[in-house]
Amino acid sequence: MTTAPFPNRPRVDAREKVTGRLKYAADVALEGLLYGMMVTSTIARGRVGKVETDAALAVPGVVRVLTAADCPAPPPPGPGGPPPPPMIVDRISYRGEPVALVVAESHEAAVEGMEAVRVRYEAAAFSPLIDSEGGVREPVEDVKAGDADAALAGAVTRLSGEYFSPNQHHNPIEMLSTTAVWADGRLQVYEGTQGSNMVKGAIAGNLRLDPAKVVVSSPSVGGGFGQKGFAQRQTSLAALAAVLIGRPVKIVVPRAQIFHNATYRPRSRHRIELGADAAGKLVAIRYDADHQQSRRGQFAPEYHESSTQMYGVENYLGTAANIRIDTQAPGYMRAPHPHPQAFALESAVDELALKLGVDPVEFRLRHDATTDPIHNKPLSSRHLNACIREGARRFGWRDRPLAPASMGLEDGVQVGWGMASGAYPVLTHPAEATLRVSADGTTRFSATAHEMGQGIRSTLEQVLIRALDIDPRKLEIRIGDTSVAAQHVTAGSWGTASGATAAGEAAAALKARMAELLEGRAVSGNLHQQLAAVRRPFVEVEISRVGPGQGPRDLATLRAGGMAISGPVYPEFTSFSYIAHFVEVRVEPRTRRIRVPRVVSVADCGRVVSPRTAESQVRGGVVWGVSAALREETEVDPRYGGWLNNDLADYVVAVNADIGDIEVGMIDQPDPVINAIGAKGLGEVAMVGVAGAVANAVFHATGVRVRKMPIRIEDLL
Template identity: 70%
Template sequence: MSNALFPNRPRVDAREKVLGTAKYGADFAIGDMLYAMQVPATVAKGQVTTLSIADAMRVPGVVRVLTATDFPPPPPAVPGASPPPPMIVTDITYRGQPVALVVAESIEAAIEGAEAIHPVYASVGFSSVVDAAGVANERAKDVVAGDANAKMANATMRHKAEYVSPAQHHNPMELLSTTAHWQGGVLTVYEGTQSTNLVKGVLMSNLRLDPEQVVVKSPQIGGGFGQKGSVQRQTTLIARAAMLLGRPVKMVVPRGQVFHNATFRPKSRHRIELGSDASGRISAIRYDVDHQASRSGQFGPDYHEHVPQMYGVADYLGTSADIRLDTQDPGYMRCPYPHPAAFAFESAVDELAFKLGEDPVEFRLKHKAEVDPLNGKPLSSTFLNDCIREGARRFGWDKRKSAPGSMRLPDGTQIGWGMGCGAYPVITHPSIATLRVRADGTSRFAVAGHEMGQGIRSMLEQVLIRDLAIDPAGLQLAIGDTSAAPQHTTAGSWGTASGAPVAAEAAAKLNLAMVDLMAGRRIVGNLHQQLAAIRRPYIEIEVSHVGPGQGSKELATLRAGGYAIAGPEYPAFTTFSYIAHFVEVHVEPRTRRVRVPRVVSVVDCGRVVSPRTAESQVRGGVVWGISAALREATDVDPRYGGWLNNDLADYYVAVNADIGEIDVGMIDKPDPLVNPLGVKGLGEVAMSGVSGAVANAIFHATGKRLREMPFRIEDLL
């Protein structure tokens, strides 16, 4: 299996996306379609006591209104796992929870019917913010290495502070949607989801269906970022409506309802203490964090998943807690834990370096990690220092004046240069793939994976056309389809690390099968031409791939629709992806507005399979990190429990005018142990450390340390 560099080929799906011909979940039109709209609860906690549907049924075009009586009771939750999303129920646990579903001949009638329903509630007291009375503090298990307390007591220099990351919402361009069709005893669902197998499993459980009765298809996703990695609230509702009415049903969820029903990044508070020894290295870390959580959700406060390992600090004490209150479940949002953790930790590292009189680059370079302090295993590849050195070279860091406030433009604009680093666990998932090459010039590769815009099809094509003599124009990539191949969730940056190796193994196995088939015959031409010459219509193989330490048990879990990830701790090693960001900010002298004219980001993600999409991933992560630092926050109305700025008019995100030049570099060295291609993850790590770099640059520009995102103009007045 070759470890050579991959070429920078165009995206395989670029043309259809530019032309608008790519089909997303809501684009599938089925004859005799009905349309649906949810009725959201207007209380934050309580119970529906009366729900009259009479006014809704009088709206022309309304076919039916589904309420709690139309659904079987939710199945019992599995201990230690997230419960399946409930159907419509009368108990209200958060504002915006659906209490009814209106189904109509047109979307306009469905909306009018939903607006005609006014339930009566018995409301009770609720807590919707982390510092409200009535919240529950639920401590999680500590993360411990060495003796941080003893080392901290002997530290020659200490730094201690609290950093706050706000609640944020994903807001992908493609809204949540479900289209369901019940025909011949089979339920087919089209939906933009990162986890077709998970959707299938929950539909089977909620609606009491057998595996052969459910097919879920997600050919394209218009942005997911974790929001579409879990099963959405509307999925079971629409599927049930299609089964009851015997007609296809579609619903596209309005953005305001997406804010209230989909998962989100929870508010988190990070209290960090660092100690240094006489040599000026970090000798101890104490890190306590809590975040907002729903009353019964399972999104734990796992913010210690990269901080102990990144700089090789042997003495670490990490504590954490869920602050349980009355909201919908929070969940994964791009770089879910390392983004807020890296903002806090990289800010703290910079603050300690400043106290020690150390240059931020040189201080970090002192801390090359070789061993995972949590388990004593070697780190398989650690090119973080390579990222730092290359980033500093590209950025021109040697021209930086060290004193805060010492760099200015002629008009008085303050210039700040800051840096921040990030890491993300390298995770893999078993994959089972089928590869068929036909004599007619076409090929089909069916495998787990979901296309969220990150370029997974382009990555798979890169591997297959490099290793197989086939026509790229005739290659079909069947992903996101439970009827084509067993599907795992595509998240956590394991798409390439799981898909690229199985594609390479499939190509190698098919080439060997062709050698056997040809039996010594030499025929000029590609595989299609060779098959045609011997009058063989096609050749097909199946292949599977597992991560280090995995085997038949994990493959069986995948076939059954289960979850079988491995990493970052493997039997013989631990492995992470790394990145270093260098940021320049300009702070205007009168308005105090912050601009980011340039960023340099250098990443270690193992072997880069698709350079075109990899660079795009990093740029997207940098844009989001800037947006998180300067723009994004979702605000709760504590009086009523709902999200106040639940639209794109008031939920501010970075726009083109906010983003300057982003220079991306790749170390592109294969990881020697994680898989034969040496591929690690990229999509998540791209965002890790950006916001910390922005905060550090603002401090360098102004001398003012900002510890709560987003950073507002008033913070610098």
């Protein structure tokens, strides 16, 4: 295990990003490139009667219009992972679903052609909202430990509340895009994706191609956050058009179509009941949750994974259900379940602490834990209380009065301080890597990973240059490309635990190979110079690794393009990352506008491999948490279905004026058992609990408890 902290080195892509030279998938320029634009449905459910294309084909520059008749039948279900998304369909499942694709010589011609297509529909009744008639409730298996009902019945103090989280959309700056090139029986695809293997498998399945003939490259991703974790609706369409027409095809999806065709965070409802004993110790939790789901979607309502690990409560009963309605499938969005779960649970915990007359920090510190109460396994490491204590110290929490509506400024502005904690499962995935060090001064590392803005290249560089005496200026890191290594989906904060550990094992293997080569000879200089001295052009090693409890079958799943996630419950232990957030809000007395001038966040993510990118991850998570708490909600007109505010003009997100000072701290204690580096995950846990801390601060400022997101001006009038 790495014993010393890693240095705070600059990001390897910093200069490219700030100078605008970093290349993204849609930047690929190809000779003879055509442009595609999807035509989307204007009904929420029904059938396509006829697609009239004559007017579109008459537009100068339009080459072809594809309809459902041009698309192969959906492939049979395969083992593991979600089925590939359909291409063009004649049965409409949600408003905005693709019903045709216009391909043209220019983007402008494609847009004009798209607007000229006329579609006749046979509309059917639909259920657009979670509480609409026709929604189908589908319960999933309960999560249980101890006897929550009995413990609640015997509790001295009880607290119950209902909390609501809205529909929200990702809105990364980079649009969804796919560029496909078909040449010599080989399909090359460029797509900004978190899962190039998944994209490859979806295209091969939909187009009935040999996967060996498909290569997917994801050079960099301009924001993903879960939205780009799987193949999108445009992915196979671009590939099909390239194959049928014989020219490269690019589709860049407009933001309004992204709202309707990509995944999103579903609306969810949370009913929580807490019970405490005479000593003020939390002894039972009853937690019932459900969320909206499409008719065939697979995004499970897993709201109990992190909540069970927060406070060591031995009596827990969690129920959950899908509510199936007529919408597109929801999916993973940063801290997908723990974000709304922590908003609900941490609000309830704050309410219970107040009911008991106990400071919220002190109440949480009473509930440290060393064991997973659901699976009765030891926690690999847990420094949540250290996060809380350090955050409280930095924030100045000891000066906070317990009573709400008791802090303010001379001009009447109400001030509130709130805090909340969060947890996120530590997951790992098999990975492969090839490391080559050459006598000419270059090093090339090809591995399983994607650069989606989080800084994984910087993390990999940290491990390699610490372990190896190489020239960092000539280090090339090749990731996100199925031609250089099998690519897992980069999500769930398993990138560092999987990729950085693979880099460490590759470095160790290369050092061992060099020792064999030198045979005890003392050769001066760095590795490049040593190779030159013994007249070897390069040394190369290949490694593959799996997570705790995994084996060859999981590696085979990776190589076949599937998912092979392990954790957070491993054979010998359970592992989570933790964080504590402290938030100050100010509420104007007349307008009731809420501002957040400062936040202190302290994280326990094991060993911090790249301090620069880790702090950036936490700041980004805090910004998004504030935005989710106070701004973001996607709205539906129940008369028509679909999303009303499907652009950045009407989908309100936090901007610079909404964000104050964000102070970040790291415990930076390596986890002793999770992997050789001791690194857990950080990207997802960074957001968990922020919204709860904001809501608790709003209550402390005003005395008004708001149990829904976003908290708006009208909630405080």
